[in-house]
Amino acid sequence: MTDRVQALTVVLDKDIREDDVEAIVKTIEMVRGVATVSADHIANPEDWMARERVRRELSQTMLEVFWAIMDGRKVHVEPK
Numbered sequence: 098m099t100d101r102v103q104a105l106t107v108v109l110d111k112d113i114r115e116d117d118v119e120a121i122v123k124t125i126e127m128v129r130g131v132a133t134v135s136a137d138h139i140a141n142p143e144d145w146m147a148r149e150r151v152r153r154e155l156s157q158t159m160l161e162v163f164w165a166i167m168d169g170r171k172v173h174v175e176p177k
Contacts, residue, residue, distance in 0.1 A: 104146050 107125070118136050125134045133149040158174060165172045 104142065106142075 109121075113121070115136070122134045122136055125131060132153050135145070139145045162172050162174060
């Protein structure tokens with residue numbers, strides 16, 4: 098079994114203007130498997146990762162429920 102990676106850290110080779118960083122952030126967000134990207138300094142990365150994962154899971158569940166309702170299906174959500 099291989100180890101799993103839950104986060105990557107990106108260090109820029111030089112300071113980049115905020116408006117130029119936005120293109121880098123958007124590009125990284127398009128990579129498959131990327132949940133979130135932040136250009137801000139994160140004081141507690143573990144806490145931030147946990148919150149973002151919960152936020153993403155909640156969003157996905159809400160979308161599944163929404164589309165089930167729109168399709169006229171009964172909705173039953175099992176807690177994870």
